[in-house]
Amino acid sequence: MKKINSEKLFKEAQQVMVGGVNSPVRSFKAVGGNPLIIDYGRGSKIYDVDGNAYTDYCLAWGAAILGHAHRNVVLAARKRVNKGIGFGATTKPEIEIAQYITKCIPSIELIRFVNSGTEATMSAVRLARGFTRKNIVVKFDGCYHGHFDDFLIKAGSGVATLSQSSSLGIPQSHIDTTVSLPYNNTSVLAETLERFKKDIACVIIEPVAGNMGVIPAQKEFLKTLRDLTRKYGILLIFDEIITGFRSFPGGLQSEVDIYPDLTCLGKIIGGGFPVGAYGGRKDIMECLAPLGGVYQAGTFSGNPIVMRAGLATLKFLTKSFYENLNQKSEQFVVALNNFFTENKISAHILSYKSMFSLRFSKESVYNYSQAQAASNADLYKSLFRHLLAQEIYWPPADLETSFISGVHTKMDLDGLKRAIQDFFIQNRNSFQHLRKELIHEKII
Numbered sequence: 469m470k471k472i473n474s475e476k477l478f479k480e481a482q483q484v485m486v487g488g489v490n491s492p493v494r495s496f497k498a499v500g501g502n503p504l505i506i507d508y509g510r511g512s513k514i515y516d517v518d519g520n521a522y523t524d525y526c527l528a529w530g531a532a533i534l535g536h537a538h539r540n541v542v543l544a545a546r547k548r549v550n551k552g553i554g555f556g557a558t559t560k561p562e563i564e565i566a567q568y569i570t571k572c573i574p575s576i577e578l579i580r581f582v583n584s585g586t587e588a589t590m591s592a593v594r595l596a597r598g599f600t601r602k603n604i605v606v607k608f609d610g611c612y613h614g615h616f617d618d619f620l621i622k623a624g625s626g627v628a629t630l631s632q633s634s635s636l637g638i639p640q641s642h643i644d645t646t647v648s649l650p651y652n653n654t655s656v657l658a659e660t661l662e663r664f665k666k667d668i669a670c671v672i673i674e675p676v677a678g679n680m681g682v683i684p685a686q687k688e689f690l691k692t693l694r695d696l697t698r699k700y701g702i703l704l705i706f707d708e709i710i711t712g713f714r715s716f717p718g719g720l721q722s723e724v725d726i727y728p729d730l731t732c733l734g735k736i737i738g739g740g741f742p743v744g745a746y747g748g749r750k751d752i753m754e755c756l757a758p759l760g761g762v763y764q765a766g767t768f769s770g771n772p773i774v775m776r777a778g779l780a781t782l783k784f785l786t787k788s789f790y791e792n793l794n795q796k797s798e799q800f801v802v803a804l805n806n807f808f809t810e811n812k813i814s815a816h817i818l819s820y821k822s823m824f825s826l827r828f829s830k831e832s833v834y835n836y837s838q839a840q841a842a843s844n845a846d847l848y849k850s851l852f853r854h855l856l857a858q859e860i861y862w863p864p865a866d867l868e869t870s871f872i873s874g875v876h877t878k879m880d881l882d883g884l885k886r887a888i889q890d891f892f893i894q895n896r897n898s899f900q901h902l903r904k905e906l907i908h909e910k911i912i
């Protein structure tokens with residue numbers, strides 16, 4: 469695989485950008501080697517600056533649900549760009565996408581667009597504090613809600629690969645007002661909410677965690693969370709920045725029939741452009757300026773090109789689109805899990821519809837400490853490099869989520885399945901269980 473241009477450009481990048489990247493996990497620190505320098509993407513493939521093609525399961529961290537450079541999205545953006553880039557004033561595309569989203573997700577009565585997921589969660593928490601006049605934020609270990617100070621406590625995603633559990637530069641006062649609890653643990657949740665109810669402004673959760681690998685919250689846990697937050701006058705925020713429009717138009721909340729007070733969105737709703745949004749109950753949202761006293765603003769918020777690309781994406785996400793996407797994802801996951809079981813390999817794929825991640829253990833994983841126990845940095849690194857050599861790109865860090873798009877073909881998915889199977893067969897010495905089984909079966 470030729471890498472001359474990529475290597476040259478990465479050297480240049482390191483001279484002028486911190487670590488040569490603009491977001492830490494892109495640096496490949498966890499998996500070694502130089503990061504990809506992408507030239508362009510088409511459908512399920514991305515192409516680096518040396519012309520190498522890779523089937524992409526990272527998909528802009530879940531944003532590219534239609535694959536790359538989808539015709540409708542490109543056309544919508546191109547058409548709108550001719551009218552001017554942005555005005556810092558209201559445009560029709562903002563209103564139209566707001567109408568569309570509020571119709572799809574009825575718990576969002578009013579919405580505010582921002583420019584990233586971090587901005588959405590950070591603003592939603594400020595709003596919750598302003599509305600309730602309380603300060604404490606409860607989150608869950610291993611959930612990631614962006615890089616806002618109050619969230620970088622036992623956070624997942626890229627932070628999980630750093631040696632520190634949090635980040636330098638966070639004032640103690642922020643740490644003091646954030647409580648992080650184990651995911652899917654109803655008794656600890658109930659105890660904490662009961663004990664601190666007078667001071668807790670909100671609980672924020674990824675209803676399917678995607679930043680400690682995939683871990684769906686158990687329905688009973690979410691139900692208790694909803695009941696208790698309601699009982700104690702605590703706002704419930706669903707961070708649906710990954711799950712929003714990923715497997716159902718109404719978000720994860722409609723699938724489980726549990727509705728938060730506020731919802732954060734991002735990724736898919738921008739069609740691949742930078743975006744975030746938060747919205748929810750009218751009485752809460754009306755506390756935002758200009759109607760209320762909680763301030764939040766943005767020069768680029770609701771940019772018309774982003775809104776047009778986002779709406780073109782959302783309109784493509786029909787019932788049959790999701791049926792097809794969810795079905796092919798399930799077939800892929802079932803086939804791989806059968807392979808692991810049949811070969812007695814201590815690994816499994818944990819998935820939610822078209823989100824999936826590999827666990828180096830047989831046992832199911834329900835929280836962050838189990839996710840960490842089922843992770844294996846060295847094996848993940850070898851697997852990542854093995855896949856890259858087979859022209860497959862997936863997240864360059866364990867404890868991230870891979871995604872399948874509407875345009876991934878059976879051939880793409882079979883290719884990934886085969887590459888993973890080959891890896892486990894080739895590395896059989898690392899897997900005692902597999903080795904014993906293969907000897908028994910007279911395969912080796």
Ligand SMILES: Cc1ncc(COP(=O)(O)O)c(C=O)c1O
Pocket residue numbers: 529584585586587589612613614615625674678679707708709710734735743744
């Ligand atoms: C669940 C979740 N919330 C928030 C964020 C932050 O979004 P952004 O990176 O757009 O700031 C992410 C990013 O991956 C995320 O996965």
